[in-house]
Amino acid sequence: xxxxxxxxxVLPRRFYDGDALEVAPQLLNKILVRGRRSGRxxxxxxxxxxxxxxxHAYRGQTxxxxxxFGPPGRLYVYFTYGMHWCANAVCGPExxxxxxxxxxxxxxxxxxxxxxxxxxxxxxxxxxxxxxxTSGPARLCQAFAITGEDDGADLxxxxxxxxxxxxxxxxxxxxxxxxxxxxxxxxxLPWRFFVPGEPHVSGVPGPRTGRPVLPAPGRR
DNA sequence: CTTTGGATCGTCT
DNA sequence: GACGATCCAAAGG
Numbered sequence: 170x171x172x173x174x175x176x177x178x179v180l181p182r183r184f185y186d187g188d189a190l191e192v193a194p195q196l197l198n199k200i201l202v203r204g205r206r207s208g209r210x211x212x213x214x215x216x217x218x219x220x221x222x223x224x225h226a227y228r229g230q231t232x233x234x235x236x237x238f239g240p241p242g243r244l245y246v247y248f249t250y251g252m253h254w255c256a257n258a259v260c261g262p263e264x265x266x267x268x269x270x271x272x273x274x275x276x277x278x279x280x281x282x283x284x285x286x287x288x289x290x291x292x293x294x295x296x297x298x299x300x301x302x303t304s305g306p307a308r309l310c311q312a313f314a315i316t317g318e319d320d321g322a323d324l325x326x327x328x329x330x331x332x333x334x335x336x337x338x339x340x341x342x343x344x345x346x347x348x349x350x351x352x353x354x355x356x357x358l359p360w361r362f363f364v365p366g367e368p369h370v371s372g373v374p375g376p377r378t379g380r381p382v383l384p385a386p387g388r389r
Numbered sequence: 390c391t392t393t394g395g396a397t398c399g400t401c402t
Numbered sequence: 403g404a405c406g407a408t409c410c411a412a413a414g415g
Contacts, residue, residue, distance in 0.1 A: 214407070223407070233400060250408050251397030257407090270407060307408050351407055 177202075177334040182325050185241035185260040189215035189267035192260045194362045196333070197340040201274050203313045204330045206282050208274030208303050209338070212363040212370045214349045216257070218266035222354035226266035236321045237266040244331060246310070246320040253307035256315050258324060258333065272350070273304045273363070273371040276312070283312040304371040341365065 180199065185192060193215040200207050216224040218237065225234045225247065236245040237259055245257040245268050261267030276283055276299065283302050303309040310316070315331075322328035345363040348356050350371070363370045 216407075225407075228401085231401075247407080248399060249406055251399075251406090253408050255407060272407085301409095305408070349407070353406095 175336040175338075177336045179325060179327065180242075180333045180335055182240075182242045185258060185324075186262060187260060189217050189260050189269050190360065192258070192267075193269045193360070194340055194344045196258065196269055196271075197344060197362060197364055198338045200277065200334045200336055201271065201309075201313065202330070202332050202334055203315075204279065204282075206279030206313055207277045207334075208309070208312075209277055210271060210274050210333070211367040212273035212304075212361070214270040214272060214362070215360040216268045216270060217360075218261070218268075223349065223352040223356070223358075224266070224268075226268075230266070234266065237268050238264055239321070242323060242325040244315075244319055244322045244324055244328075246315060246317055248317055249307075254310040254316050255306040256310050256319070270306055271309060272306045272361070273367075273369050274309050275367060275369040276303055282314075286314050287311050300368055302369075304369045306371070308371075345370075 177200065193213045196210050196213050199210050201210055218224050218226040221227055226237050230238050233247060234245070236243055239259060240263045241260045243259045245259050246254055248254055255270060257268035257270045259268050280299070287302060287308070288296060301308065303312045319329055319331060322331045324332050341364050343365060345365040346359045347361045348359060349361045
């Protein structure tokens with residue numbers, strides 16, 4: 170009943186050393202790992218530095234975005250909306266400030282730790298469905314306990330237990346493509362990539378509003 | 390099921 | 403002083 174035991178290998182530096190538009194779809198079905206926690210990457214977005222009005226790096230280097238200007242293969246973690254962390258894999262040659270935003274993973278292991286990181290300390294009431302665990306850039310950071318402390322972590326060296334690994338599962342034959350979520354500039358560019366049909370993909374373009382919409386909890 | 394508004398603060402102008 | 407690469411609860415139909 171169990172699938173084949175596949176060797177997991179940490180993605181090498183060269184994997185990240187390319188244009189974000191090429192690296193982003195290649196990250197689909199790779200595995201984000203931190204300690205016991207792991208999840209298959211099912212949704213990402215490419216951000217292309219000076220080429221990209223929606224990128225934090227568009228207007229040049231600052232203290233906040235410095236990691237993006239560094240070497241590929243590191244984690245760029247930023248703080249937004251006064252309460253959320255989001256994580257990117259830095260790619261492209263050093264200095265170009267390209268990055269791939271990790272928007273959703275399907276949990277594979279360490280589910281208890283993830284649930285604890287997400288929902289410990291909440292009051293009485295129903296425990297949210299596991300669908301809400303890691304479907305969204307800030308949700309997955311919370312589930313993996315990724316914060317500003319992890320900004321700059323080298324994913325190739327497994328800094329702080331963080332890495333992206335390949336278990337031999339290729340990206341989907343047909344990659345889902347859409348506009349990027351939650352931005353105002355250049356939102357029409359088709360630089361969001363996802364695994365079609367994966368329940369943990371965070372949002373689809375809403376039919377009414379055009380804004381991302383999660384399937385209702387309980388539906389599949 | 391859809392839509393709205395609140396939370397909350399670092400960063401850049 | 404304005405605004406986020408967001409999430410959630412609550413209200414509305």
